[in-house]
Amino acid sequence: MxxxxxxxxxxxxxxxxxxxxxxxxxxxxxxxxxxxxxxxxxxxxxxxxxxxxxxxxxxxxxxxxxxxxxxxxxxxxxxxxxxxxxxxxxxxxxxxxxxxxxxxxxxxxxxxxxxxxxxxxxxxxxxxxxxxxxxDNHQEGAMFWGQSEAMNNLRYMVEKVSQTDANILITGENGTGKEVLANEIHRLSARHGKQMMPIDMGAITETLFESELFGYVKGAFTDAKADKAGKFEVAEGSTLFLDEIGNLSFVLQAKLLTALQRRSIVRVGGTKQIPIDVRLICATNCDLQKMVDEGTFREDLLYRINTIHLHLPPLRERKGDVAALALQFLKRYAAMYNKPELSFTPSAISKIEALPWYGNIRELQHAVEKAVILSSGAQVDAVDIDGTSEKKEKPMDEVQTLDEMERRLIEKTIHECEGNLSQVAFRLGISRQTLYNKLKRYGL
The missing domain is CATH 3.40.50.2300 (Response regulator)
Structure with missing residues (x-):
């Protein structure tokens, strides 16, 4: 063949x-x-x-x-x-x-x-x-480049910078595939022999930050029964991917900056400086420059992590790529759910291309999976495709539960703050960690 x-x-x-x-x-x-x-x-x-x-x-x-x-x-x-x-x-x-x-x-x-x-x-x-x-069996998370001009330009840039050790900042809306892009950069780099180490910064509490990233020595605290290496040490010679870097508090930003500047860390409870050799990739959906202007993100840390800036465009700006991506998801889920002959009708393709997909690739993926599960015939039709443009808000007096009210309020505030989660947390009167937990809970 x-x-x-x-x-x-x-x-x-x-x-x-x-x-x-x-x-x-x-x-x-x-x-x-x-x-x-x-x-x-x-x-x-x-x-x-x-x-x-x-x-x-x-x-x-x-x-x-x-x-x-x-x-x-x-x-x-x-x-x-x-x-x-x-x-x-x-x-x-x-x-x-x-x-x-x-x-x-x-x-x-x-x-x-x-x-x-x-x-x-x-x-x-x-x-x-x-x-x-x-x-390494990560086909589900393989990078889909498509043919749009924005993605072709990004691909050219990625292929140039992947071979360097320059720190990279990936920005983009939720669901655009920032971690997938980080994996692609690592795959193309000279460090591909070791697995990339991803860390969800929004999921690490302030009290655990140092022990998770820098490790600890035996006796450093009550449950420290033995020495433990942190993520920086585990990622030695590889790539360290810090997701949701914009959710890091100002105090923790300073600790991260110190480690990056010295290129060494000290385990919690220890005194020995341990050299680190990692390639740093960070990602965020926040406007870090705006956060710097507002005083919620350190300018010196932004310079340190932003040697190369790569922006992932939202799916609605990738004209021509949406249908091809949907077909990939259809093939995957049709095989998964034992419906290998399933296909899209022309009207389904037209609807997929017309929808704005504010949740980007993640939303499209979920919509196709749902359509495959619920399909009863040989084709997925337009009525089977559920997208953001189809969602209609309920009036507040029709909302039935506190959870639904809270979700609605968070969605509204995110829209008003143009996705700036620090500003969202400030307006809602909660910490960024609490906001992040709620976003995960409601699938936002």
Whole structure:
């Protein structure tokens, strides 16, 4: 079965034609280019599994240096792509150097068809196996990029910054997939060999903050029966993902800043400075700059965590992506609930594309799952799709329970504060921790 994408780079157009014809029964997508200067653009556009790369391009220059240069560029910009070097017999020594620098293998010209096919298929298997291992059974949380301009720009940025250790701040509305994006950045990074360590900052109480993040020594408090490493130590050499960073109190912000500035922590009850080597990714749905202006978030901490800022657009701004994402969810839940033949009617697709999805991907996912569960026929119709634009507020005098009244009040305040949870908590006269617990309780 044909699968995968291969990019062939060679200035001999006869070779490009021959190899392309040879690979038509093996690879699903085959792209051939003669100018290596087009490699970066093709990497961004195609995300190839394999690149077959000639070692020499310029007439009269046969040092192989161009091939090694482009090998390094490919591995730097897209390390998960496997590179097979295409070289003359006299340049075998250079090809060996290329393998030391990250190439999967090399093929000598003039080539044998069977040898070339076997080498490229093995390179594809290596790339595919590595990609599968890195996802590590997290297919449900795999990043869906889509084709919208906003997401294409974001994807380009992610692929550039993932290989660095720069601290990243991800912003976006609830349900846009901030943790999924953090996982994708980690997967593409040099730290992917260790699992990313996620921490929900809104769920950690002030009293447990230091022991959770920095650990503690035996006897530090009543229940400290033995030494325990904190999340910073557990994430050593990996990525630390701090979700809902905007919910952190001013006092705890200072403690986090100190650890980041010193690049070391001290366990609760201890005195020893423990060096930390983590890549920090933070996420929030709050406007941190506005919080800085209001005096509820430290400006120095914002600078520390915001080396690179990535913004996830809401689903209503990703025109063209919504239906494709809904189809992915339909396929997943149809298989889960033993309805593999289920499909959307055209009117259902039209409704899905028209709804604003204020709850973003999370809301769309829940709506599709609900539709699959309740469906009785072979198709999901428009009436089966429940979205935010369909919800009608009850007048307050029709509200039946205190819980419903509280939920309504929180929703109204969130809307008035434009999603700024610190401002919401202030208006409601409760702590951010209490607000966060209520948001989880009501599924807001």
């Amino acid at each position: 044909k699968q995968g994408t291969i990019l062939i780079v060679d200035d001999n157009r006869n070779i490009l034609t021959t190899v392309k014809m040879l690979l038509e029964g093996v690879f699903e997508n085959i792209v051939a280019i003669a100018n290596p200067e087009n490699i970066p653009a093709r990497l961004r556009e195609l995300h190839p599994d394999v690149v077959l790369l000639d070692m020499n391009f310029r007439s009269g220059i046969n040092t192989g240096n161009e091939g090694l240069y482009w090998l390094r560029e490919i591995k730097k910009n897209r390390p998960q792509t496997e590179v097979v070097l295409f070289t003359a017999y006299a340049d075998i020594e250079l090809a060996v150097t290329g393998i030391k620098e990250g190439a999967a293998d090399f093929v000598v010209k003039p080539f044998e068809n069977e040898k070339l096919l076997d080498t490229l298929v093995k390179a594809y298997d290596k790339a595919h196996k590595g990609s599968t291992a890195k996802r």
